[in-house]
Amino acid sequence: MSLITSTSPHATVKNNTGAFMRQVIYATLPGLAVLTWQFGWGSVINVLWAVIVALVSEALFLKARGRNIAFYLKDYSAVVTAVLLGLALPPTAPWWLTLIGVSFAIIVAKQLYGGLGMNPFNPAMVGYVLLLISFPVAMTQWLSPGEPLSFVQSWQLFTGQLPVDGLSGATPLDTFRTAHSAGAVSESELASHGILHGQFAGLGWEWVNLAFLLGGLYLISRKIITWHIPLGFLAGLGLPALLAWLIDPVRFADPLFQLFSGGAMLGAFFIATDPVSAATSRMGRLIYALLIGLLIWVIRSFGGYPDAVAFSVLLLNLSAPFIDYYTQPRTYGHKSSNRGVS
Amino acid sequence: MSQAQTNKTRKTRSVFARLASGIRRPASIHDFHGGIHPPEMKHLSNGTPIVPGPLPQQLVLPLNMHIGAPAKPLVAPGDKVLKGQMIAEPIGAVSAAIHAPTSGTVSAIGPRPIQHPSGMDAVCIVIDTDGEDQWVEHQGIADYTEKSPAELVDLIRHAGIAGMGGAGFPTSIKVNLGDHQRVEQLLINAVECEPYITADDRLMRERAEQIVTGIHILQYLLNPRRTLIGIEDNKPEAISAIKRACKGCDIEVRVVPTKYPSGGEKQLIQLLTGKEVASGQLPAQVGVVCQNVGTAYAIKRAVCDGEPLVSRVTTLTGDGVSQPGNYEVLLGTPVRDLLAHGNLAGLDIGRLVMGGPMMGFTLHNPGVPVVKTTNCIIAASPEELPEPPPEQPCIRCGSCAEVCPANLLPQQLYWHAKNDDLEKAQHHNLMDCIECGACAYVCPSHIPLVQYYRYAKGEVRQQAADQVKADKARQRFEARQARIEQEQAEKEARRQARLEANRKKKEAGPAAASTVDVAALKQASLDASKAYKAAVKAAKAAEAEGADNLAELKAEVDRLKAVADKAKAAVRDAKDGAPVAAAPAEDAVAKLKKQVGDASSAYKAAVKAAKAAEAEGADNVAELKAQADTLKANADALKAELREAKTNAPAAAAPVAQADPVAELKKQVGDASSAYKAAVKAARQADEDGADNAADLRAEADRLKAVADQLKADLRDAKANAPASPAPTSPSTATAEEQPDPVAALKKQVGDASLAYKAAVKAAKQADEDGADNAADLHSEVARLKAIADQLKAELRDAKAAAPPTPKAAPAATATTDSPAVSEEQAPQSLSEVDPEQAAKRQKRLKGLKTAYNMAHKQYKEAHAAYERAERNETANADELQAMQVKIDKLKAKADNARDALDALVEEAKADIRAHTGKDLKTLKLEAARAESALADKQQELEQQRSSASEDTLEALSSELQALESETQIARKALKQAVEEQGLAE
Structure with missing residues (x-):
């Protein structure tokens, strides 16, 4: 009888990184x-195209790095x-935009750093x-x-056959x-922008965000993520927004x-x-997310970009190791937690 | 996470826990961080009662079933043993006994495979069972409270009870805490949190009463304030059975929620008491003692039934066995036998695990025995516990951190362990990992995290051990460095002392070679003392002559004495640092021999002078007497020195050194005493002869005696200060051979000078006797000679100071240049008198130079040989070799100088002798003839006047005759000596 010899534990959860992903x-x-309901098929096309580009880029570079392609592609x-990148791109994005973005993300930001688990950003x-x-x-x-848009319109936008100019519109x-950068803003002027006034937030976008919130809650319920980052993120964004809005409801969004x-x-x-x-x-994670939220609020309110999730996340990615060094939990049997680098 | 926040979180958690427990549980249960809920799999084995295990053909009992020292076998192969008989006794404090689980015969004691992660063998006692299962005589204690706790602890120790939960820590240690440790809580661990295992569950269901009795015994031993049993809520039957058994006693049953690893000691303590055991400490330090429920049962059996630990309840489970269940297995039963017993269907087994699936060990060999800690055997089919899937990259998802009961960051530990960054791993409290396996269980990337931690922990322990080793090595190294530095500092100090001594010597005048070893120092010391002695001698001679520069000489003597003392001190210092060697002692003896030789020649001169004085009459008898005294003192001093040298010299050197010097010294002493007697006789005669200058002579004699006494005292002092020089030691054999030949030469020089004095004095005496017409002239001549001698001495001193590296050659050269001048000055005045003395002087110089040359040459050769030897054997480093080379060059130069000087002197002596000897011999012959004719005339006169002259006249004539006789004798002797000397010179 040939026996398996291994170290404990001998039982493991029937789970893997691919399932996680x-x-x-x-x-x-x-x-x-x-997104599709609100803007048409652009996002779906983006996501599918992005997945194809990602898998091909990943496979190419896994091969170049001499790795088992199937094994690593299966981690999803x-x-x-x-x-995620496909969802973040505007539904009007032409094919080359996605190609550039996704291939750069996979090849440079991930594989060149050593693949899954090794990328700092x-x-x-x-x-x-x-x-x-x-x-x-x-x-x-x-x-x-x-x-x-209809699927045909979306497809034509994707292939570049249809010019974007006539179709595009501003986000809330x-x-x-834009309203604030034009100069002094009155309450009535803000009220004139219908897009700012949906059921409880920006028109259309409130439903998009609500859908992602639901998806996120599902992830928490499945213990794929913990509540720390979403809560920190939303608190970091929402609390300063609340404070500022209470002070000046015209200047700051609610x-x-x-x-x-x-x-x-x-x-x-x-x-x-x-x-x-x-x-x-x-x-x-709580601190990390709080700072991301805060940065987003700061950039949205005072910076040069209308949204700031990407910049804030990347900036805090830089700080993550530092944060980790100073946020070790208190180990059982120790009076206090260790701080800093050993 | 900050402390405050952590506390807050924990408080919040415990508030929730309390609220929850208010609903579900009667008593407060604290939660611990993390934990997992793997499939329990207990249903496989918990449905059937405990049944007896197999009685195998052979039992294999490892001597180390427990933590601590292996037990010591009490049986030998071939011994018959009965069930329950102790076959191995505990050794040391942390150990437990082993008993025969059944009756049979010990067949072997030797290495057998055991359950060990590395698959190694260990020493086991093998028993061939006889199938009778016959008990040894045993008796339980009816009322354990009649026994003292100490007796019970001993009983438990000798019943072989060790922690049955898994660790196997000897129970006797845990129940014997001593008075200083108050037990707040006694926790009975009945959690059994690992999947599959149901041994404790079944034990509690079926033997609750016995368990509770065991707990009472533990209570009696530990006297805890509270006793708590922790049972997981997935064992309701066990909970109710225990609750029933505990009714009416102070044991509290606490139901804890099912969560792995609630049964971990620290986790159970936290669950039941809320206390945390500080990192690196034991539960006892927070007033808690944990005992496994199985241990309590074993204690009851041992104490109340007298049955030592010979079996245990083991769960045999997994879908690789057809009859899973709990078996009361004899310790030592091979797993193979147990499997055969429970797997009658012969199902396929993919993995054999001893212990639970979370912390157990896979078995590589089914032959390994069941031991005291074996609570479970999982025989899993390949499907049930398959090969672990391949490891995927860590995505730092943090699932592991969520489940870690120690609240570590396993994902960070993994990175640091993988990168061998042990420092950072330790910073993340690697060593607090309890290896429960919860992190690896939940890891979606299937990373065997525990394996990484075990590896890193092993490395840390190894590093710690290496550190201890390295520290020891460093301490040794530092001690050695310090020692070497100290030695070097001492060396440097000695070197400085030598340099200082050399510098002072150079200032003082005496030649000193600037070599850098003890031999050189010794040499310097010797030189100084010789110079001092020579100076003393010179002073003596000067005093004898009449002391116009006496004060000056005495000052010189004092100065030299100081120099000698310093040099001796330096030698002593150097010797303190140098080991004693035998060879230098021989040198010292040889040196002493030479000194003795010198002394004897001085004696001979003195004897000669005394005889002359005897013959001449009494004008300088007192002087001679003083001189004789001095010489006698000198001889005594040398004799003492030689004796000292002999005692200091090793036995090997003694026989060589002994005979000659002693004989010589004896002879010298004899000579000295005879000279002394002669001098005394001469003095008496002088008194008789006529007292025209008797008063003067007596006054002179008194003065001289005082001077002599003083000199004797000085000499004694010198002797007392000099013991170091005659028996010095040196670490360097090459340099130790260095002999005091330069000093000898110097001494000879000084001796020559004094001899010149004596000769002059003698000449003056003779002149006095021959006829008083030129007596005044001669006296002035003596004074002149004295001045010349002084000048010579001063010149020699200068020469010595000018040529320190070649101390031997320089004085010789000076001597050769000086001596013609002396003879030139002397020649026109009294050639006939001076010449023999000159010859004698030259003779001495020749001898000295010969010795000096021989010695220098010998030294040179020896040094050269030593150098070659050192070079060949590589025993010396480059610096030493260079130093040796320098020394060799110096010695060669010395030897060459000595040879040149010798050659020159021989040439000169030959020429001189050729020029003068004829005359000398003629004069001497004439003198002898004249003396003889004068004697004959006087005899004739005496004969003629014997009849006619008065008694007085006759008496005067006869004394005259006597004097003439002695004169004739002296003349004959002088003639003979001259002839001899001529022959020698030729």
Whole structure:
């Protein structure tokens, strides 16, 4: 009888990283559905195209690195990156924009650092920021919510056959920002922008964010993520927004508007929670997410960009190791937790 | 996480726990961080009662079934043993006994495979069972309260009871805490949190009463304030059975929620008491003692039934066995036998685990025995516990941190362990990991985290052990460095002392070689003392002559004495640092021999002078007497020195050194005493002869005697200060051979000078006797000679000071240049008188130079040989070799100088002798003839006047005759000596 010899434990949970990642992908489906409902098929096309680009890039570089391609593709990490970036891109994005962004995210931000688990920055956000800086116009051409394009229109936009100019419209965050940058703003002027006034937040976008919130809660319920990062993120964004709005409701957007606009919920539950590039201890994750939220609020309110999830996440990715060093939990039997580098 | 926040979180958690327990549980249960809920799998085995295990053919009992020292076998192969008979006794404090689980014969004591992670063997007692299962005579204690706790502890120790939960820590230690440790809580661990295992569950269901009795015994031993039993809520039957058994006593049953690892000691303590055991400490330090429920049962059996630990309840489970269940298995039963007993269907087994699935060990060999800690055997089918899936990259998902009961960051520990960054791993409290396996269980990437931690822990322990080793090595190294530094410092100090001594010597005048060893120092010391002695001698001579520069000489003597003392001190210092060697002692003896030789020649001169004085009459008898005294003192001093040298010298050197010097010294002493007697006789005669200058002579004699006494005292002092020089030691054999030949030469020089004095004095005496017409001239001549001698001495001193590296050659050279001048000055005045003295002087110089040359040459050769030897054997380093080379060069130069000087002197002596000897011999012959004719005339006169002259006249004539006779004798002797000397010189 040939016996297996191994070290304890001999039983392990019937789970793997691929299943973990697939859960994340499933959780994005409500958000994707709402995006399609509000803006047409652009996001779906983006996500599918992004997944193809990601898998091909990943496979090429796994081969170049001499790794088992099937084994590593099965961890679904490249798919998650592609889905998140595809969701973040405007539904008007042409094919090359996605190609550049996703291939850069997979090849440079992930594989060149050593593949899954070794990347210091969130690959999807690296790709997003690359595109945002390189192609600012293409990256800000969103559609008017509630007026979804047909699949043909979306496909023509994707292939570049249809010019974007006639179709594009501003997002609520863009509108709010443009209104304030024009000069003095009165309450009535703000009221004139219908897009700013949906049921409880920006028109259309409130439903997108609500869908991502639901997907995020699913992830928490499945213990794929913990509550620390989403809560920290939303608190970091919502609390300053609340304070500022109480002080000056005209100058500052209200907290619900902040929380349910742009990439807030996608960022809180799907982007900032990327475990590889985030802080790892519970307290560290809370601090990490709080600072992301705060940065988003600061950039939205005072910075040059209408949204700021990608920049904030990348900035805090930089700080994650530092945060980890100072947020070690108190180990059983120790009076206090260890701090800093050994 | 900050302390305050942590506390807050914990408080919040405990508030929730209390609220929850208010609903579900009667008593407060504290939660611990993390934990997992793996499939329990207990249903496989908990449905059937405990049944007896197999009685195998052979039992294998490892001597180390417990933590601590292995037990010591009490049986030998071939011994018959009965069930319950102690076959191995506990050794040391942490140990437990082993008993025969059944009756049979000990067949072997030797290495057998045991359950060990590395698959190693261990010494086991093998018993071939006889199938009778016959008990040894045993008796339980009816009322254990009649026994003292100490007796019970001993009983438990000798019943072989060790922790049955898994660790196997000898129970006798845990129940014997001493008076200083108050037990607040006694916790009975009945949690059994690992999946599959149901041994304690079944035990509690079926034997609750006995368990409770065991707990009472533990209470009696530990006297805890509270006793708590912790049972997981997935064992309701066990809970109710125990509750029934505990009714009416002070044991509290606490039901804890099912969560792995609630049964971990620290986790159970936290669950039941809320206390945390500080990192690196024992539960007893927070007033808690934990005992496994199985241990309590074993204690009851041992105490109340007298049955030592020979079996235990083991769960045999897994879908690789057809009859899973709990078996009361004899210790030592091979797992193979147990499997055969419970797996009648012969199902396929993919993995054999001893212990639970979370912390157990896989077995590589089914032959390993069941031991005291074996609570479970899982025979799993390949499907049930498959090969672990391949490891995927860590994505730092943090699941592990969520489940870690120690509240570690396993994902960080993994990174640091993988990178061998042990420092950071320790910073993340690696050593607090309890290896429960919860992290690895939940890891979605299937990383064998526990394996990484075990590895890192092993490395840390290894590093700690290495550190201890390295510290010891460093301490040794530092001690050695310190020692070497100290030695070097001492060396340097000695070197400085030598340099200082050399410098002072150079200032003082005496030649000193600037070599850097003890031999050189010794040499310097010797030189100084010789110079001092020579100076003393010179002073003596000067005093004898009449002391116009006496004060000056005395000052010189004092100065030299001081120098000698310093040099001796330096030698002594150097010797303190140097080991004693035998060879230098021989050198010292040889040196002493030479000194003795010198002394004897001085004696001979003195004897000669005394005889001359005897013959001449009494004008300088007192002087001679003083001189004789001095010489006698000198001889005594040398004799004492030689004796000292002999005692200091090793036995090997003694026989060589002994005979000659002693004989010589004896002879010298004889000579000295005879000279003394002669001098006394001469003095008496002088008194008789006529007293025209008697008063003067007596006054002179008194003065001289005083001077002599003083000199004697000085010499004694010198002797007392000099013991170091005659028997010095040196670490360097190459340099130890260095002999005091330069000093000898110097001494000879000084001796020559004094001899010149004596000769002059003698000449003056002779002149006095021959006829008083030129007596005044001669006296002035003596004074002149004295001045010349002084000048010579001063010149020699200068020469010595000028040529320190070649101390031997320089004085010789000076001597050769000086001597013609002396002879030139002397020649026109009294050639016939001076010449023999000159010859004698030259003779001495020749001898000295020969010796000096021989010695220098010998030294050179020896040094050269030593150098070659050192070079060949590589015993010396480059610096030493260079130093040796320098020394060799120096010695060669010395030897060459000595040879040149010798050659020159021989040439000169030959020429001189050729020029003068004829005359000398003629004069001497004439003198002898004249003396003889004068004697004959006087005899004739005496004969003629014997009849006619008065008594007085006759008496005067006869004394005259006597004097003439002695004169003739002296002349004959002088002639003979001259002839001899000529022959020698040729």
